[in-house]
Amino acid sequence: MLEASGVVKRFGGLVAVDGVDFRVERGEIRCVxxxxxxxxxxxxxxxxxxxxxxxxRVLLEGQRIDGLPVHTIARLGVARKFQVPxxxxxxxxxxxxxxxxxxGRSVLSLLRRDRRREDMARGIAEEVGLQxxxxxxxxxxxxxxxxxxxxxxxxxxxxxxxxxxxxxxxxTYDETRSIAVLLRDLATRRHLxxxxxxxxxxxxxxxxxxxxVLHKGKVLMEGHHSEVERSDEVRRVYLGEGL
Amino acid sequence: xxxxxxxGVSLAAVLALVAIGLAIIFGLMRVINLAxxxxxxxxxxxVVALHQWTGSVWWGVVLAPFVVGGIGWVIERTLIRRLYxxxxxxxVATWGLSILIREGLKVFFxxxxxxxxxxxxxxxxxxxxxxxxYRIFLIFVAIVVMAAVLWLFTATDFALKVRxxxxxxxxxxxxGIDAARIDQAVFALGAALAGLAGAVMTPLxxxxxxxxxxxxxxxxxxxxxxxxxxxxxxxxxxxxxxxGNAYLSFLTRPVFAEVALFVFAILLIRVRxxxxxxxxx
Amino acid sequence: MAGRGEAAAVRAARRVxxxxxxxxWAHWGAVxxxxxxxxxxxLFARSYFIGLLGRFLVFxxxxxxxxxxxxxxxxxSLGHAAFFGLGAYTSGxxxxxxxxxxxxxxxxxxxxxxxxxxxxxxxxxxxxxxxVGAYFAIITLLVSLILEQLAISMLWLxxxxxxxYGMKPLAFGPLSVDTLNEAYYFIxxxxxxxxxxxxxxxxxxxxxAMDAVxxxxxxxxxxxxxxxxxxxVVFTLAAALAGLAGVLYVPLxxxxxxxxLGVGFSTWIIVWLAIGGRxxxxxxxxxxxxxxxxxxxxxxxxxxxxxxxxxxxxxIVVLVQPDGLLGIIRDVKDRLxxxxxGSRAGA
Numbered sequence: 001m002l003e004a005s006g007v008v009k010r011f012g013g014l015v016a017v018d019g020v021d022f023r024v025e026r027g028e029i030r031c032v033x034x035x036x037x038x039x040x041x042x043x044x045x046x047x048x049x050x051x052x053x054x055x056x057r058v059l060l061e062g063q064r065i066d067g068l069p070v071h072t073i074a075r076l077g078v079a080r081k082f083q084v085p086x087x088x089x090x091x092x093x094x095x096x097x098x099x100x101x102x103x104g105r106s107v108l109s110l111l112r113r114d115r116r117r118e119d120m121a122r123g124i125a126e127e128v129g130l131q132x133x134x135x136x137x138x139x140x141x142x143x144x145x146x147x148x149x150x151x152x153x154x155x156x157x158x159x160x161x162x163x164x165x166x167x168x169x170x171x172t173y174d175e176t177r178s179i180a181v182l183l184r185d186l187a188t189r190r191h192l193x194x195x196x197x198x199x200x201x202x203x204x205x206x207x208x209x210x211x212x213v214l215h216k217g218k219v220l221m222e223g224h225h226s227e228v229e230r231s232d233e234v235r236r237v238y239l240g241e242g243l
Numbered sequence: 244x245x246x247x248x249x250x251g252v253s254l255a256a257v258l259a260l261v262a263i264g265l266a267i268i269f270g271l272m273r274v275i276n277l278a279x280x281x282x283x284x285x286x287x288x289x290v291v292a293l294h295q296w297t298g299s300v301w302w303g304v305v306l307a308p309f310v311v312g313g314i315g316w317v318i319e320r321t322l323i324r325r326l327y328x329x330x331x332x333x334x335v336a337t338w339g340l341s342i343l344i345r346e347g348l349k350v351f352f353x354x355x356x357x358x359x360x361x362x363x364x365x366x367x368x369x370x371x372x373x374x375x376x377y378r379i380f381l382i383f384v385a386i387v388v389m390a391a392v393l394w395l396f397t398a399t400d401f402a403l404k405v406r407x408x409x410x411x412x413x414x415x416x417x418x419g420i421d422a423a424r425i426d427q428a429v430f431a432l433g434a435a436l437a438g439l440a441g442a443v444m445t446p447l448x449x450x451x452x453x454x455x456x457x458x459x460x461x462x463x464x465x466x467x468x469x470x471x472x473x474x475x476x477x478x479x480x481x482x483x484x485x486x487g488n489a490y491l492s493f494l495t496r497p498v499f500a501e502v503a504l505f506v507f508a509i510l511l512i513r514v515r516x517x518x519x520x521x522x523x524x
Numbered sequence: 525m526a527g528r529g530e531a532a533a534v535r536a537a538r539r540v541x542x543x544x545x546x547x548x549w550a551h552w553g554a555v556x557x558x559x560x561x562x563x564x565x566x567l568f569a570r571s572y573f574i575g576l577l578g579r580f581l582v583f584x585x586x587x588x589x590x591x592x593x594x595x596x597x598x599x600x601s602l603g604h605a606a607f608f609g610l611g612a613y614t615s616g617x618x619x620x621x622x623x624x625x626x627x628x629x630x631x632x633x634x635x636x637x638x639x640x641x642x643x644x645x646x647x648x649x650x651x652x653x654x655x656v657g658a659y660f661a662i663i664t665l666l667v668s669l670i671l672e673q674l675a676i677s678m679l680w681l682x683x684x685x686x687x688x689y690g691m692k693p694l695a696f697g698p699l700s701v702d703t704l705n706e707a708y709y710f711i712x713x714x715x716x717x718x719x720x721x722x723x724x725x726x727x728x729x730x731x732x733a734m735d736a737v738x739x740x741x742x743x744x745x746x747x748x749x750x751x752x753x754x755x756x757v758v759f760t761l762a763a764a765l766a767g768l769a770g771v772l773y774v775p776l777x778x779x780x781x782x783x784x785l786g787v788g789f790s791t792w793i794i795v796w797l798a799i800g801g802r803x804x805x806x807x808x809x810x811x812x813x814x815x816x817x818x819x820x821x822x823x824x825x826x827x828x829x830x831x832x833x834x835x836x837x838x839x840i841v842v843l844v845q846p847d848g849l850l851g852i853i854r855d856v857k858d859r860l861x862x863x864x865x866g867s868r869a870g871a
Contacts, residue, residue: 082743107730157748331661340835516654
């Protein structure tokens with residue numbers, strides 16, 4: 001489904017991503033882990049089009065997407081949930097969802113309301129459990145609710161691939177578990193492919209099929225989480241951070 | 244033809260001084276100062292005022308950079324310092340400031356135009372061709388000052404401190420560098436350069452408070468063409484705009500020359516957003 | 525865990541739900557009232573006042589066009605009068621021709637299209653090249669500056685610094701905009717229509733996209749919006765609207781000057797909008813009314829200082845009150861609501 005081939009990203013003298021080959025099959029939930037500075041976020045940015053790779057290619061179902069503008073890649077079905085909550089604070093939950101639902105329409109068509117998309121927005125709200133909070137300003141939501149709104153916003157565009165950047169940051173154990181359940185559920189029901197950057201090992205165990213470990217811009221190892229847990233190399237790389 | 248060329252060079256020299264002031268403030272501090280043109284004009288009117296008091300233009304030329312630098316320092320401390328990291332607000336506020344200065348000058352000095360006598364009447368002669376000595380002096384001053392600025396921002400202790408403050412402000416402060424003072428110094432220096440440019444340019448132009456806007460516009464074109472963050476690029480941009488202006492004004496009306504240069508700058512920014520000579524960000 | 529927060533939020537939601545439809549009805553009711561009030565003014569007001577009011581509406585329209593770009597989409601335009609003046613000059617030049625047929629409709633249509641074309645070219649060239657924010661704002665300033673200089677120097681076309689005059693009145697078949705009252709009625713009709721259209725735009729999904737671009741451009745792009753396209757469309761519409769305001773100004777002023785294109789007038793438009801209140805459409809008219817009314821009262825006494833006041837206004841808006849008069853009104857209202865709710869809770 002989504003493939004990065006030989007991707008390199010250089011910032012002046014710094015090489016953030018140093019030749020990564022990365023392949024996710026359709027319907028797979030892949031977690032990407034690695035210590036800080038391993039290049040996870042940079043790799044994400046290359047996948048979404050926020051950054052152009054210095055070298056290498058990114059393919060979506062065989063089609064090259066590296067170098068395309070962000071909004072084009074988004075329209076092709078790659079959705080991203082940011083690490084820092086990026087909802088529109090002054091708009092209500094429903095308005096946020098509607099904005100998300102209208103993405104991908106041509107600008108002039110945006111002059112007309114699209115009932116179908118608005119209904120989709122409402123539907124999504126129910127799926128993530130926000131149906132009672134539709135009229136609330138996003139800025140007034142609690143942390144867990146904002147994360148759910150974000151997830152709803154990325155889902156409403158019916159993406160093929162979902163890229164999640166630390167979706168459980170700052171959550172309690174229970175919140176993390178409900179998110180993991182929610183995501184697994186959505187992945188199955190909507191045939192989504194997911195790539196998740198995470199640090200929380202419990203979450204990874206609950207949700208991940210395979211794990212890719214990044215270190216210093218390269219892929220250190222790839223495998224099922226039990227394999228990764230047992231690997232001495234990974235333990236060394238994470239020394240002090242505990243795995 | 245040679246006259247036109249040298250006119251272009253002298254314009255380029257003045258533009259370089261003004262534009263370097265702008266580039267320093269924007270390139271180093273990320274502050275866009277729409278009142279920069281008024282720093283130029285304040286330099287010019289300092290010369291006017293000192294000329295009224297002392298009868299000589301030279302007092303103004305020497306003192307204007309200090310006067311305008313001082314004004315720049317005050318502006319940084321009262322206004323600019325509240326607006327860091329807020330580019331749009333900085334634009335609106337400095338635009339408001341530029342209006343205040345422009346209109347204030349009109350109230351104080353009257354809105355009419357005036358001309359000052361050129362202090363060097365001698366002309367330089369070589370091979371049957373003569374060129375105003377004052378313009379030669381101007382070019383000379385500009386070169387010396389630019390060299391000094393280049394030296395200041397590359398080879399001195401000050402340069403290191405500035406770079407430290409720009410790259411890691413918190414670390415620089417932790418190491419004992421007074422970041423606020425550096426900000427003030429850089430801004431005041433940028434203003435002083437524009438003031439100097441205005442001061443030396445005064446005898447050559449018909450002066451009225453609106454002239455500041457023109458120099459603001461031209462120095463923005465220079466910075467757009469030459470690139471931000473590279474002093475050498477700014478100088479080269481000034482050469483292009485200055486020579487281009489002189490040559491095109493020779494061919495057609497000055498207004499159309501400005502339009503042509505403007506369109507050129509727009510197309511350039513589209514094709515090479517970081518200017519001709521700067522390293523891309 | 526989030527139980528208490530959720531309950532409070534649900535209560536707030538219900539309150540907001542009710543208020544929204546109430547506000548909407550109140551708003552459209554107020555628009556109708558205002559239109560009616562404006563319409564009947566000529567019945568009992570002196571012509572000086574009618575001319576003044578016409579001017580306020582035209583200026584309000586220009587400021588409202590800037591609101592679309594600045595207040596909603598977050599892009600400052602320092603040279604917006606360029607479009608106003610272009611509309612005025614275009615229609616003025618057309619109306620000065622004695623032999624063309626369909627002068628009226630042609631002046632109106634071209635007076636809108638030509639500024640829109642300039643806006644489109646500027647926006648398309650720059651926004652698609654990722655030239656946004658401060659750089660774009662400065663370029664709009666340069667455009668306004670250049671156009672003013674061109675208007676002054678192209679005497680053969682524009683009459684130079686003395687401007688255009690002696691235009692035929694705008695005529696659409698049997699209807700003609702000749703007298704002051706006719707000009708005024710024409711302005712009222714067009715203003716109301718323009719406001720309604722602008723309001724519909726801002727409530728539409730495009731309006732929400734404009735907000736989204738302003739608040740978080742990266743996020744909006746990642747949702748699939750071409751932010752360059754949004755910015756370009758809005759800028760073009762705003763240029764068209766400002767041009768329309770320029771066309772409306774011609775019958776009022778009977779002269780078209782270079783200053784109507786220039787940097788000073790652009791600054792006034794910014795001041796009217798900023799002082800009235802951005803991102804509201806109404807604030808534009810409020811600011812235009814209040815400041816121009818103040819000017820008509822004070823400019824005799826203040827003279828030169830009035831232009832200086834624009835600088836002061838801009839500094840006030842940045843340093844003291846970014847939300848303008850509407851912001852002050854909103855703060856007062858919020859404080860009153862809190863007092864009312866407080867006393868009710870205590871009782």
